[in-house]
Amino acid sequence: MKVLFAALMLAGAAVTTAAPPSGVRDAAVIGSAFPATLAEFGFFNDASASRPAVGVTPYRLNTPLWSDGADKHRFLYLPPGARAVAQGEGLLELPVGAALIKTFVFGPRKVETRVLLHRAEGWVALPYQWNEAQTEARLVIAGARVSLTTPTGQAISYAIPNKNQCKECHALAGAVVPIGPKARNLDAAWLTALHRAGRLDTIPVVARRVPVWEQRAKAPIAAAARGYLDANCAHCHNPAGSASNSGLDLRWEQSDRAAIGIAKRPVAAGRGAGTFEYDIAPGDPEHSILLYRMRSLEGGVAMPELGRATVDEAGVATVRAWIASLR
Amino acid sequence: MRMTRTLIAPALALAIATPLHAKTIEVAAGDGAQTRLQEALIVAQPGDVVSIGAGRFALTDGLSLDVANVTVRGAGMEATVLDFTTQQGAGEGLLVTSDDVTLRDFAIENPHGDGIKSKGADRIVYYRTRVTWTGGPKETNGAYGIYPVESTGVLIDGVKVSGASDAGIYVGQSKDITIRNSIAEGNVAGIEIENSRNALVLSNYVTRNTGGILVFDLPALPVMGGGNVMVGGNLVVGNDTPNFAPKGNIVASVRRGTGIMVMANDHVEVIANQLDANPTAQIMVITYPLPFTDQRYNPVPRQIMLVANSFGRGGYDPQLPGAPALLAAFGGSLPPILWDGLGEPPQAGKSANANAWSLNLPKQGADPAQARPAPFHLPDWVPTPPGAAPLPRKGAPEALDARLNL
Numbered sequence: 001m002k003v004l005f006a007a008l009m010l011a012g013a014a015v016t017t018a019a020p021p022s023g024v025r026d027a028a029v030i031g032s033a034f035p036a037t038l039a040e041f042g043f044f045n046d047a048s049a050s051r052p053a054v055g056v057t058p059y060r061l062n063t064p065l066w067s068d069g070a071d072k073h074r075f076l077y078l079p080p081g082a083r084a085v086a087q088g089e090g091l092l093e094l095p096v097g098a099a100l101i102k103t104f105v106f107g108p109r110k111v112e113t114r115v116l117l118h119r120a121e122g123w124v125a126l127p128y129q130w131n132e133a134q135t136e137a138r139l140v141i142a143g144a145r146v147s148l149t150t151p152t153g154q155a156i157s158y159a160i161p162n163k164n165q166c167k168e169c170h171a172l173a174g175a176v177v178p179i180g181p182k183a184r185n186l187d188a189a190w191l192t193a194l195h196r197a198g199r200l201d202t203i204p205v206v207a208r209r210v211p212v213w214e215q216r217a218k219a220p221i222a223a224a225a226r227g228y229l230d231a232n233c234a235h236c237h238n239p240a241g242s243a244s245n246s247g248l249d250l251r252w253e254q255s256d257r258a259a260i261g262i263a264k265r266p267v268a269a270g271r272g273a274g275t276f277e278y279d280i281a282p283g284d285p286e287h288s289i290l291l292y293r294m295r296s297l298e299g300g301v302a303m304p305e306l307g308r309a310t311v312d313e314a315g316v317a318t319v320r321a322w323i324a325s326l327r
Numbered sequence: 328m329r330m331t332r333t334l335i336a337p338a339l340a341l342a343i344a345t346p347l348h349a350k351t352i353e354v355a356a357g358d359g360a361q362t363r364l365q366e367a368l369i370v371a372q373p374g375d376v377v378s379i380g381a382g383r384f385a386l387t388d389g390l391s392l393d394v395a396n397v398t399v400r401g402a403g404m405e406a407t408v409l410d411f412t413t414q415q416g417a418g419e420g421l422l423v424t425s426d427d428v429t430l431r432d433f434a435i436e437n438p439h440g441d442g443i444k445s446k447g448a449d450r451i452v453y454y455r456t457r458v459t460w461t462g463g464p465k466e467t468n469g470a471y472g473i474y475p476v477e478s479t480g481v482l483i484d485g486v487k488v489s490g491a492s493d494a495g496i497y498v499g500q501s502k503d504i505t506i507r508n509s510i511a512e513g514n515v516a517g518i519e520i521e522n523s524r525n526a527l528v529l530s531n532y533v534t535r536n537t538g539g540i541l542v543f544d545l546p547a548l549p550v551m552g553g554g555n556v557m558v559g560g561n562l563v564v565g566n567d568t569p570n571f572a573p574k575g576n577i578v579a580s581v582r583r584g585t586g587i588m589v590m591a592n593d594h595v596e597v598i599a600n601q602l603d604a605n606p607t608a609q610i611m612v613i614t615y616p617l618p619f620t621d622q623r624y625n626p627v628p629r630q631i632m633l634v635a636n637s638f639g640r641g642g643y644d645p646q647l648p649g650a651p652a653l654l655a656a657f658g659g660s661l662p663p664i665l666w667d668g669l670g671e672p673p674q675a676g677k678s679a680n681a682n683a684w685s686l687n688l689p690k691q692g693a694d695p696a697q698a699r700p701a702p703f704h705l706p707d708w709v710p711t712p713p714g715a716a717p718l719p720r721k722g723a724p725e726a727l728d729a730r731l732n733l
Binding site: 167247272301 | 361362363365366368369370387388391392393414415416418422424438439440441446447466467468469470471474476477492493497499500521545547548549550572573574575576577617620
């Protein structure tokens with residue numbers, strides 16, 4: 001599966017250049033109903049969702065959101081004739097009728113596929129759970145829990161988010177919006193291919209790209225850590241996000257030291273603050289609330305609040321090294 | 328029930344406000360309660376009632392509501408219990424992110440994070456809801472019981488919260504707020520109004536907390552400038568639980584035995600409360616004590632009125648440096664009102680209410696060791712001069728009261 005997906009990635013943008021009629025049912029994407037199965041959208045040519053239909057392009061993020069070590073297979077769907085519009089380094093603007101599709105995979109097993117549909121009334125987020133036979137994914141509007149083993153061998157109760165929880169992470173000023181893909185967190189070659197395929201108006205100029213997570217050792221520690229915090233925290237911790245009241249803004253583009261938590265006191269963190277006084281105590285990761293919450297598994301303390309039942313040791317190590325380097 | 332009432336409702340306004348197809352979605356206790364309840368909260372349409380039956384609902388994940396104009400109603404705060412003792416995920420028991428929601432007649436027990444949080448949820452009503460950490464005061468309890476934030480129009484009436492490791496009833500960064508007829512017992516802070524404006528805190532029973540009622544304004548929050556608050560007619564007694572808040576939080580600095588505490592803020596009226604058995608101070612008016620860099624922030628209290636409060640015994644076991652010497656100097660117990668000597672002195676007037684003492688701190692952020700404690704007589708209350716711009720109305724919009732009678 002992984003190999004196949006990698007091959008698709010390389011061929012990705014090329015797929016979109018083919019012109020035959022789309023297998024995607026646009027009415028399912030833009031209609032007001034919540035389709036009961038993933039197959040009803042026609043995003044894939046096979047029941048196991050490995051062969052994307054025409055107009056469905058795989059992509060990856062340089063640094064992704066970590067979800068208990070799940071492999072994520074991401075796809076962008078653009079309806080016939082439509083194209084994305086670059087907005088500088090930020091989010092690609094996607095037209096009504098577009099969709100983002102993300103399948104969460106543990107080992108050989110697909111667990112869930114989340115879709116974000118751009119409808120006339122706004123974006124709609126829906127979660128689909130795969131059956132044991134891996135032949136069908138059904139809508140679980142109230143979410144679900146699934147027992148599984150993570151790549152590091154930990155047995156967990158994995159939470160598929162409900163429709164409202166989708167919004168908790170995807171809310172900006174109260175409306176559902178995609179978190180990505182942002183140009184600065186995408187591969188330049190992928191953006192170029194999408195543009196050449198006529199599916200992106202222009203190739204966005206990116207001054208400072210988020211490092212590729214697997215190659216973070218070659219990147220400055222601040223870039224690796226800030227890229228990680230942007231992907232894992234900033235969807236809520238931004239001035240219009242679900243955690244706006246905290247005053248903590250972990251977006252990549254935020255440069256104010258207090259706003260990103262350096263020597264900032266917590267707001268309404270409750271016992272999430274542990275025994276510590278600052279979100280980030282510069283040079284002192286072990287006394288920084290941010291790292292404490294990344295390392296916790298306890299409800300009310302653990303961050304992110306959703307989508308994590310284990311600790312991301314690689315993420316912790318990167319953020320710890322960055323905080324230790326701060327003065 | 329709701330359908331019937333809508334049909335017979337004589338008030339035209341009510342009929343217009345309620346969509347024609349408003350329905351009641353019943354959710355009973357039993358197997359699959361988590362999924363059935365969450366589904367009901369998702370599929371509800373504006374105008375609907377989600378009616379939760381009597382019984383105990385064992386829940387493993389936080390619930391959320393994002394549909395406007397929905398009523399979530401149980402069979403009573405003792406009859407319908409949403410039990411989060413085995414909660415695995417989410418930061419709160421119930422999260423509300425939509426406007427015009429009414430939450431009433433149910434209880435939440437042992438949530439791992441906050442009890443009920445409503446964020447950016449305008450015109451919300453909490454009525455006869457209960458949030459309880461059943462093991463009593465513990466540092467491992469969740470932070471806030473009832474927690475509206477970044478909202479305009481908040482009515483909290485007849486609720487009961489106990490065991491919160493921060494504040495039982497906490498309203499933050501909001502406007503037009505009423506908290507009344509409620510009980511806050513055994514929390515670190517009973518009731519806390521933070522960086523909020525136009526609030527009424529009326530006729531509550533606040534006991535066995537570390538601090539009873541706190542009105543705070545803090546720096547470096549997205550919403551700044553708390554004030555125009557009235558704290559009136561509350562029974563604030565026996566707030567003597569040792570502070571059990573985690574150290575990093577501002578309420579961790581609240582002294583055990585504080586009745587009513589005002590920090591920073593402008594225009595706070597503390598009127599006709601009954602205070603008794605608060606061993607550090609019945610009323611405390613102070614300046615924000617920590618360093619800050621936020622240029623928008625004014626750390627001192629301004630225009631604080633303390634009028635017609637009645638004081639029983641207090642200040643007899645203060646959690647303050649040099650307590651034995653202070654008690655000896657003041658003849659066994661401290662005067663009921665403590666001011667730190669910074670900002671404008673609180674005003675009271677010609678009554679026993681003017682009996683105070685001051686720390687006489689030299690400046691904001693000064694070490695308490697620099698205090699020069701001395702008796703202090705509060706100056707007379709100066710009414711707002713004629714011609715001054717009137718303050719906005721305090722409290723939740725009156726229209727929210729109608730929802731209590733549905």
